[in-house]
Each structure stands twice: as structure tokens, then as C-alpha cells.
Amino acid sequence: MNRKRIARLMRERDIRGVTRRKRCSLTRPDTKAKPALDLIDRNFHAERPGIKLVGEITYLPTAEGWLYLACWLDLATREVVGYAMADHRAELVTDALDMAHVRAHLEPGCLIHGYRGSEYTSTQFRNQIRELGLRQSCGRTGSYFDNAAAESFWALLKEEIGTRTWPDRTTARAEVFTFIETFYNRRRLRKHRTFGYLTPAETRQRHQHALAA
Template sequence: MSVSDAKQKKSRRQRREFTREFKDGAVKLVLDEGKGIPEVARDLDLTESALRTWVERAKEARGEGKPGALRQEEREELARLRAENRQLRMERELLKKAAGLLREGDDVKFAFIHAQKAHFPIAFMCEQLEVSRSGYYAWAHRPQSARKTKDRELTEVVAAVHAESRRWYGSPRVFQELKARGYRVSRKRVARLMRQRGLRARARRRFVKTTDSAHSYPVAPNVLERDFSPQKPNSKWAGDITYIWTAEGWLYLAVVLDLFSRKVVGWAMSDTIDRHLVLSALTMALLNRPAPDLHHSDRGSQYASDDYRKLLEKQEIDCSMSRKGNCWDNAVVESFFSSLKMELVYERNFQTHEEARRALFEYIEAWYNRRRRHSSLGYVSPEEYERNASTPSAAA
């Protein structure tokens, strides 16, 4: 085999495939959330050309013609709506970064404006934070000590990192994020600045049992035995289901995690909790990754169903199930659900299933898998952890 043939074969092996649900989620971030194609492509590790193709096809399916086919008044209305959308996005982004500042004094607000002036217009920030421009400029020209100035600037960076984490990060993760961005700062200093600003990690809520194991299907023994640290990826997977409340009723989310990296390798959402939900999540996981040696879950009827067990058998995957009433046997997935609820679900009042679907897709694919720092992984994201493990130096 020639070198070029080998490269082509390697390229074909590495080509990713995507489920319809994944494509729909990516498209909705562009068309419904108003995000730009480059931003979404970067967050989801996609090529811009592929995402643009999906978006154009979705527009055609929705009956949205090309801009040139619109009448003049329609083009003007579209331009107006886009301008309003940009303004709303800017306001939402600013308020997200400035969470809690409206209750602070003017000096704190001025410090925030000074740190963010490269990203937002000063007049716009002064209006949103209810301070005067003249007051800001007077503050900006007031001499301060070098240490106080550095603390002020660093506090805004700390606050921005905390906001980006959906206010979940405490000082250890904020410190690790700053270190990764090239800041030379101690963890104690980060903790002090967060304490002075009133920034803290949210406390977890207690676990609530949701599994229905009252069924007649056979159950598998607990083969995993809480071995949550396999030495390689695609060795041991774990799955479970959780519930998200919306004004339209419950939305159910099933996930499959690779225990090596804690990465969500498969997921599915539905307003019906049945075996098709968990089958869809497992099918997504198998789409781009080799089958694992072991799959662990609770004793729920969905995982014990004939169809699910047959799929595992077809892929030559051994089945493992938690002991009755013991959530700790599947602690890694429970921990993921806890983070999901604390960082997203408890902060939002979803009005529709569609709104919840978009938010969950973005959380899993753009935030948790690719950006969120995981303490058990040495404060790197699941994606980065797998990438580091696959390098020659890591394998040596």
C-alpha cells in the first residue's frame, strides 16, 4: 500500500458521522439562537462548510428563500430584526458577565466596564449598569496603586471565568482556567478575589431516586463493581436517564458516558421514556466509536428490555447493572446529571421541549465535552483528556 493510500485510509477512518438530532441541534443554535456559523462550528469542533451546508438545507426545508428573492420591505424588516437580535445578544452576553453587578457600588461597575471595553461599547455598558459615562471617565483617570489596579483587572477576569462556567466553578477550577490562559496567579489570590466579589460555587442538591426497577426482565450482575477509572477509552461505558421539567411537561434525557474520560459519547431526548430513548443514545455512541468491553446501567426496564440487551449482544458488549436501590454503583453518570442540573436546569425555566432541547444540546456538546474542566481529569475537559492520552508522549 502506498503512503498516499495509507493517508486516505486513515482519513476515512477518522471521518465523523452525525445523527439527525445532532445536526438539528447545531442548526438551531444558528437559526434559532442567533449565533454565528464560525462560533458554533468552533464550539462543536465542526468545519464551517459542513455547518453552513446543514443550515442552508434547513432554511430550504423551512421555506426560507434566499435574501435576493425577498421584496425590498421584507429585506428592510429582516435587517431590522437582525439588528435587534444583535442588540439582544449583546445585552444578554453583558448581563451574563455582569451578573450581580447592579447591586454593587459604582467603583465595582466602573472596574467591570474598564475590563470589558474592548468587547462592548462604553456608552452601552454605562446605560445597562446604570452609571454615568462622565463618572466612568473620571474614575478611569483616577490614579491607583499598581497592586490595586492589578487586583481590579484580575477580578474582572475571574468574574468572567466564573460567569462562563455558569457560576459553577469555585476557586480551584477558576485558578486552573486562569493558569491555562497564561495568568501567573496563586490559588489563594483567586480565592481572595472571589470572596471579595461574592463569587462562589453553587452547592449540590441531594440525589433523588428516579429508576423504576419493578419489571420482569432479567437483570445482569454488577460486573463494573465501581471501577470508574479504566486505563483506556472505549473500555467501559455507563448510561442512565434523567428528567427535565418544562411548561409542556417532562423531557427525558438518556446519556452514555465513557468512564475513561467522562465524555458524553451518546445522548438522546424524548417526551416519552421507553426503550427507544436509551437505544437512540447507545446507537449514537456506537456511530463514531468502537464498541466497549463493558456497558453499565441501573436496573431500569429500558436497559433490561430485550431490544437493548440484543443490541449489546450484537456488538459483543458485556452487560453490567447496579445493585437494587444503589445509585452509587453508577456514580459517574449521577455526578454528570448533578452538574447538568446545577449548571443549567435549575437556572432556567424552560417553556417548551424545543427550548430545553437546544439548551441541553449546547451544554453537552459545546460546554461539557469540550470546555468544562473536570477535577477527576486533572482539571481538563473530557475532549482534551482523550486528546492528551492519545499523544505519543502520553502513551509512552
């Protein structure tokens, strides 16, 4: 159909397309903390699961206030292996990493890559990484290219679930859970030959079968 006709039909039915808005960074650098080195160096490829994770924090607007979301993605599968949601940011990254450590069976020395915000340079987070036997990596503040894989996931999430204001945090939390667990990890195909045109969950299963063989 003609583009103008589609535009007219959308106006008549009050339908609006999803647009990306300029996003403000939530990760404020801690000037007193010494950040970890950038061990990823924009190399977002991993040979197998459990050796490289990338993560960041975003926020969703609700009528009750912000709902903050922290996620960790495995670069070998692009699967969301750990996430946490709350009305505060204090312990989000540590809670999400605990989930990732249990679900993804992280190898000793696994790289944990984030930004230089206070959540990622806190003593609590660094102690957790040390206790789990992992290695921390930090990109530069304000440089989206240093964590492009995580940024790509946020863009997809906002496009799929929209950028509206939810009536409450419970509704927003339920939609994020459904998107991650039922759509992104298990149904969305990775349309790239590197991932074999499989879903993130299928990619992880392929690695597991290869390891077993």
C-alpha cells in the same frame, strides 16, 4: 463582601441561587426480567476509552411536559459520548447507545453499566448490546453509589443549566445540547490529576495520540 450584603443585593434583584432538589428515580425495576451482574462493582476507572461506559436517564420539566434525557459517559475521559432526548423513555437508552457506538468506537466486550430499570432490562436493549458485541452491567436499584459517575454528571448538569421549568421542549433540548457539546465535553476542565487537568475531549485526544505513537 459581607455575606449579608450579598444576600440583600440578591433579594433586591430577585436573584436566587441554584439548589439541588431531592431527585426521584426514573428507573423502575422490571420484576420479571433477570438483571445483569454488576461487573463495574463501583470501579469507575478505565485505562483507555471505549472499554467502560456508564449511563442513566433523567428528566427536565417544561411547560409542554417532561423532556427525558439519556446519556452514556466514557469512564476513561468522562466525555458524554452518546445521548438522546424525547418526550418518552421507550427507546432513549438504545438511541443513546447507538450514538456512543459510532462516536466512541467502542471495543468488543465494552462494559455498558446502568441501573436495573425496565429500559435497561428490556429485550430490545439486550439484543442491541448482543448485536454490538458489548457486555451489560447493572447496579442495584436505588443505590446511587453503584452508578456514582453518572449521578455526578447529572448533578453538574442540573447546577449549570438550572432546575427551572422551560417554556417548551425545544428550548430545553437546545440548552442541553449546548451544555454537552460546547461546554462540558470541550471546555470544562477535569480538575483532577488523573485526567491531567484537561477537558474530556482533550483527554480523549491524548489517548488517541498515545495509541498512535
